[in-house]
Amino acid sequence: MKRMLENSGIGDQSYLPAATHYIPPSNTLSDARDEAEQVVFSSIDDLFAKTCVSPEAIDIVVTSCTVFRPVPSLADMIVNKYKLRSDVRSIHAGFLILFLQKFRPTPKLPKFAKFRRNFFETST
Secondary structure (H helix, E strand, O other), X not given: OHHHHHHHOOOOOOOOOHHHHOOOOOOOXXXXXXXXXXXXXXXXXXXXXXXXXXXXXXXXXXXXXXXXXXXXXXXXXXXXXXOOOOOOEEEEOOOHHHHHHHHOOOOOOOHHHHHHHHHHHHOO
16 A cells, blocks of 8 residues: 555645545545545634634525535534524535526626627526
Protein backbone atom coordinates (compact mmCIF):
# COMPACT_ATOMS: atom_id res chain seq x y z
CA MET A 1 0.00 0.00 0.00
CA LYS A 2 2.80 2.42 0.91
CA ARG A 3 4.57 1.85 -2.42
CA MET A 4 1.31 2.31 -4.31
CA LEU A 5 0.68 5.66 -2.59
CA GLU A 6 4.25 6.81 -3.23
CA ASN A 7 3.95 5.98 -6.94
CA SER A 8 0.47 7.46 -7.33
CA GLY A 9 1.61 11.07 -7.06
CA ILE A 10 -0.42 11.71 -3.92
CA GLY A 11 1.66 14.05 -1.78
CA ASP A 12 1.99 14.54 1.95
CA GLN A 13 -0.50 17.43 1.83
CA SER A 14 -3.23 15.36 0.14
CA TYR A 15 -6.36 14.33 1.97
CA LEU A 16 -7.75 10.82 1.92
CA PRO A 17 -10.83 9.84 3.91
CA ALA A 18 -10.09 7.74 6.98
CA ALA A 19 -12.06 4.86 5.47
CA THR A 20 -9.41 4.47 2.75
CA HIS A 21 -6.66 3.87 5.31
CA TYR A 22 -7.81 0.27 5.81
CA ILE A 23 -7.10 -2.79 3.70
CA PRO A 24 -9.62 -3.47 2.29
CA PRO A 25 -11.13 0.06 2.43
CA SER A 26 -14.12 0.43 4.72
CA ASN A 27 -17.30 1.43 2.86
CA THR A 28 -19.91 1.81 5.58
CA LEU A 29 -22.60 4.43 6.07
CA SER A 30 -20.98 5.35 9.38
CA ASP A 31 -17.68 6.11 7.64
CA ALA A 32 -19.45 8.20 4.99
CA ARG A 33 -21.34 10.13 7.70
CA ASP A 34 -18.10 10.77 9.63
CA GLU A 35 -16.41 12.10 6.50
CA ALA A 36 -19.39 14.32 5.64
CA GLU A 37 -19.46 15.70 9.19
CA GLN A 38 -15.73 16.51 9.03
CA VAL A 39 -16.09 18.44 5.80
CA VAL A 40 -19.42 20.15 6.43
CA PHE A 41 -18.88 21.11 10.06
CA SER A 42 -15.36 22.45 9.50
CA SER A 43 -16.66 24.56 6.59
CA ILE A 44 -19.51 25.95 8.69
CA ASP A 45 -17.16 26.64 11.61
CA ASP A 46 -14.91 28.62 9.26
CA LEU A 47 -17.92 30.47 7.84
CA PHE A 48 -19.16 31.47 11.29
CA ALA A 49 -15.66 32.61 12.29
CA LYS A 50 -15.05 34.68 9.14
CA THR A 51 -18.48 36.33 8.98
CA CYS A 52 -19.04 36.81 12.73
CA VAL A 53 -22.57 35.45 12.28
CA SER A 54 -23.99 33.60 15.24
CA PRO A 55 -26.05 30.42 14.84
CA GLU A 56 -29.04 32.26 16.35
CA ALA A 57 -29.15 34.53 13.27
CA ILE A 58 -29.78 31.63 10.87
CA ASP A 59 -33.34 31.34 9.53
CA ILE A 60 -32.97 28.64 6.88
CA VAL A 61 -30.51 25.84 6.11
CA VAL A 62 -30.44 24.47 2.56
CA THR A 63 -28.14 21.59 1.66
CA SER A 64 -27.67 19.82 -1.64
CA CYS A 65 -25.93 16.50 -2.10
CA THR A 66 -27.10 14.23 -4.88
CA VAL A 67 -25.17 11.12 -3.88
CA PHE A 68 -25.10 10.91 -0.08
CA ARG A 69 -28.54 10.93 1.55
CA PRO A 70 -28.23 10.10 5.24
CA VAL A 71 -31.07 9.95 7.74
CA PRO A 72 -31.27 12.43 9.38
CA SER A 73 -30.47 14.65 6.41
CA LEU A 74 -27.40 16.87 6.18
CA ALA A 75 -29.57 19.91 6.95
CA ASP A 76 -30.92 18.24 10.09
CA MET A 77 -27.40 17.25 11.15
CA ILE A 78 -26.36 20.92 10.87
CA VAL A 79 -29.39 22.12 12.85
CA ASN A 80 -28.70 19.60 15.61
CA LYS A 81 -24.93 20.18 15.76
CA TYR A 82 -25.16 23.97 16.07
CA LYS A 83 -28.32 23.92 18.20
CA LEU A 84 -30.12 26.27 15.84
CA ARG A 85 -33.49 27.72 16.81
CA SER A 86 -36.50 25.41 16.74
CA ASP A 87 -38.19 27.52 14.03
CA VAL A 88 -35.29 27.21 11.56
CA ARG A 89 -36.35 25.79 8.20
CA SER A 90 -34.11 22.95 7.09
CA ILE A 91 -34.27 21.68 3.53
CA HIS A 92 -32.24 19.02 1.81
CA ALA A 93 -32.64 20.07 -1.81
CA GLY A 94 -30.91 17.21 -3.64
CA PHE A 95 -31.72 17.58 -7.34
CA LEU A 96 -34.15 20.43 -6.56
CA ILE A 97 -31.22 22.85 -6.53
CA LEU A 98 -30.89 22.41 -10.30
CA PHE A 99 -34.43 23.69 -10.80
CA LEU A 100 -33.89 26.65 -8.46
CA GLN A 101 -31.30 28.07 -10.86
CA LYS A 102 -34.08 29.62 -12.93
CA PHE A 103 -34.70 32.08 -10.08
CA ARG A 104 -31.18 33.48 -10.29
CA PRO A 105 -30.70 36.93 -11.85
CA THR A 106 -30.85 37.00 -15.64
CA PRO A 107 -27.32 36.93 -17.04
CA LYS A 108 -26.12 39.50 -19.57
CA LEU A 109 -26.32 37.67 -22.89
CA PRO A 110 -25.03 38.68 -26.31
CA LYS A 111 -27.56 39.57 -29.04
CA PHE A 112 -27.19 36.20 -30.78
CA ALA A 113 -28.51 34.47 -27.63
CA LYS A 114 -31.88 36.25 -27.70
CA PHE A 115 -33.80 32.98 -27.45
CA ARG A 116 -32.16 32.32 -24.05
CA ARG A 117 -32.92 35.84 -22.83
CA ASN A 118 -36.58 35.40 -23.73
CA PHE A 119 -36.67 32.12 -21.81
CA PHE A 120 -35.38 33.76 -18.64
CA GLU A 121 -37.69 36.78 -18.93
CA THR A 122 -40.90 34.85 -19.62
CA SER A 123 -40.48 31.93 -17.17
CA THR A 124 -42.46 32.23 -13.97
